[in-house]
Amino acid sequence: MPSDQASEKADVLIIGAGAAGAAIAWRLAETRMRIVCLEQGGWMDPAQYPSTRNDWEMERFGPFGLSPNGRGRREDYPVNDEASPIKISNFNAVGGSTILYAAHFPRLHPSDFRVKSLDGVADDWPIDYATLEPYYDENARMMGVAGLAGDPAYPPKEPTLPPVPLGKLGETLARGFDRLGWHWWPSDSAIATREHAGRAPCINLGPCIMGCAQGAKGSTDVTYWPAAVRAGVELRTHCRVREISVGPDGMADGAIYVDEKGVEHRQEAEIVIVACNGVGTPRLLLNSKSKHFPDGLANSSGLVGRNLMFHPYGMVTGIFEEPLEGYKGPTGCSIISQEFYETDPSRGFVRGYSFEMLRGMGPVSTALFGLSGGRIPFGAGHHEAYARLHDRTAGMVIICEDLPEEHNRVVLDPELTDADGIPAPRIEYTLSENSRRMLDHSVERGKEVLAAAGAVDFAVDAPLAPAGWHLMGTARMGTDPERSVVNDWGRSHDVKNLFIVDGSVFVTSGGVNPTNTIQALALYVADRIQKNLTTLFD
Amino acid sequence: MTTPDHPTFVALLDTLVPPHLEHGLAGAGGLGLGARIAERAAGLLPVLDPVIAELERHEFAALDAAGRDRVVKELDPELAGLVGGLVFQTFVSYYEHPAVVVALGLEARPPHPEGYPLEEGDLSSLEKVRQRGPLYRTA
Structure with missing residues (x-):
């Protein structure tokens, strides 16, 4: 009692x-x-x-x-x-x-x-x-909400604030979508890109997913x-x-x-x-x-x-040959693609998915990414391998619809x-068979668009285990x-x-x-x- | 007993992340990262005692870089597993070090409060996306 x-x-x-x-x-x-x-x-x-x-x-x-x-x-x-x-x-x-x-x-x-x-x-x-x-x-x-009006993937809607800047990384990835003729659009993001209702504007700290010290998120x-x-x-x-x-x-x-x-x-x-x-x-x-x-x-x-x-997530990281300044900017928000959102039975599954482009990695995350994937060894060759990844990664997550x-x-x-x-x-x-097929399809399309943007290598993680954040x-x-x-x-x-x-x-x-x-x-x-x-x- | 400044331990750190000659940077041992690793992972150094003992058997600290690299890579799987935890911590401590961050062309500061400037980017190609017309299905 x-x-x-x-x-x-x-x-x-x-x-x-x-x-x-x-x-x-x-x-x-x-x-x-x-x-x-x-x-x-x-x-x-x-x-x-x-x-x-x-x-x-x-x-x-x-x-x-x-x-x-x-x-x-x-x-x-x-x-x-x-x-x-x-x-x-x-x-x-x-x-x-x-x-x-x-x-x-x-x-x-x-x-x-x-x-x-x-x-x-x-x-x-x-x-x-x-x-x-x-x-x-x-x-x-x-x-x-920051964003840009006119997205043909949606009925008309008016964002409150200007979109989050693309930066060099976002622009690079957008070119990949353009080359394939696929849909992309600046993300709708709950980020104050200018002062809003007493909140300070975003200053592109990066790690939004560990709390926003600026109060812009x-x-x-x-x-x-x-x-x-x-x-x-x-x-x-x-x-x-x-x-x-x-x-x-x-x-x-x-x-x-x-x-x-x-x-x-x-x-x-x-x-x-x-x-x-x-x-x-x-x-x-x-x-x-x-x-x-x-x-x-x-x-x-x-x-x-x-x-x-959940949303079964796939993650595809592209490795590029040019610096992308990917450590700048909201880590999860730059551009979205809904090219494969609506059902097309010829794909072998029902319903669809979104691509969301991530930013790059900081120095420690780069080292650990390289270590876990076998791309950065310890000892001889370490620094050369690190240099091939430093500021040269761009990630995307794929959000697959999950059916009840x-x-x-x-x-x-x-x-x-x-x-x-x-x-x-x-x-x-x-994980259902439909989700499995959707993930497989999306990972291949993800690699395709990253390659079109200039990626020369890829790391894939699907389904992404720690991605149970949509309940x-x-x-x-x-x-x-x-x-x-x-x-x-x-x-x-x-x-x-x-x-x-x-x-x-x-x-x-x-x-x-x-x-x-x-x-x-x-x-x-x-x-x-x-x-x-x-x-x-x- | 493994301590942050044990010569063989320092040599091991320098083997895991060697000096970067082009950047004029010392290796992980030369940067004194042993203390930071001990602080970050308090239980790790005692676990490494058998690794250090095995390396000492090879007079590890006196070997050249290639010799050290070979000895570490030829450790038996059990000892190599113990080194794995140290590799993780060494990478973290090395790439957090201000001198390393600067050598990478970045600013040795936390993101907040200064933040970073970010280019708006070219949105002109969206006109072609828009011209495709509605992609959504009306329900």
Whole structure:
């Protein structure tokens, strides 16, 4: 039982202060309801980010690594991902995984919402692109999205800020696409390329994926949260939710959480919103068993945790003969290509993928890349081999659409727990034949375009093991309560005052980074909550 | 016992990353990276004791560069495995060293707060991309 008396009841309790939790908190703040958000991490200090130190490159193996299992932070919970070729990457703090993301900010395409109708696989979403379009626009203003209008891969959209500069590397790679006549476009990036809403402009530090010391990257600790807190949202940090509690009527009535000293508390609420990502959300729901919900909260369909989708990633690194100045500029954002995004049955798979061009490597990363690939020996010949790679690499990642399969899932590990003794998630995932074929196709096309840009050698890693940073599908949206967990506006079919707003609700994954869509969905759900407030629980 | 300034250990570091004559740079041993490696990977040096003992058997520190290179590359697999961990740490410490970073033509400073200038780049070829018309399917 909780060790203290209930805190003052909230109108809305949000669990998780990442991409989605921040957006919905800000959007609901205008209702003047009492909103409390519980976040298991704390506020990050940008002055402590690796790019402020000379040894910044090695921090990716330490406290700023991608895997929660290797960072040694109490704020993280462990994930047993041994039974998956793709390992979980996330971050727990105010801002969630946006602290470490590359800030690639594409939207889903209209066809991504109609996968069943167009291609005969998976399921259609219960909403469409047009439904989300105004929320994408609103999110672009709040997050500060750099880009260039006119991309023929999308319906018309207007970025808020000028595109991230190509630099010599981006320009070199763009020439490769031009030579093949393939689509490319400057990336939509949540990066302030000029001063925006109090954020300093990007100065091309490079390692966005270890936190942005400049504050130019759109992580929600510098975008939504300051505005939400100013508007009256109470954000309580270092509070790890153990379970969502249920009243005698079967409605959610709050949450039990543990503070950083290990003391349990209870927060009551009229509405509970879960925003813990595609692994953390099913974990919490499955940990919230009760008399009413013996198989976990909101799980009458048995689909909580199932249909886990990643984006199987391929990585192709091209080695060039000319310096590329690749250590300058946002590491993950320069140009994108969606030449192979839409289905073409002649390719041997359904659906498609995006290419996203990366920048180059710093001196230490170059050495380790060469060491691991056998390109840089120790001893005789070391310096000559190093010189062939130094500032001569350009990477690309390939984001393949993953289709939902029920056997890919998140379950509770029978033994593993976090620092507070709460059962941890275990991942059961296999790569489908469709994904395998798509990866093979994409890697060959990736090598082709890098060669067209001037690359003389390649290193390939596919599927990229540490690329489990897009976590989707584990509490899917739909109109049929037997085939989905939440309805078309994020409300649980089983518990009418319980909402889910993270990547869990995705019906399909598309072949692009999901953060923009996660946040657009959160804004859309907030709007629907506001509009339906008087009949919310009917 | 292996210490950061043990002559055989220093010679081993110089073998892993030799002096760079063109850049006028000492090797990893000459740059004194042993201490940095010991600081970064505290448990590594004691593990290397049998490697150092084997190298001393070959009077390693007295060999020329080619001789040292040969001895290290002919270590038995168990000892070579121990050297593998040292290679990783030596590469990291060497390529973080300010003198090396400068020799590579870079500035020996963290990225923040100065950052880097970046060319906008030529976007003119996008006109051809645009002229292809919509690539997306309407749903």
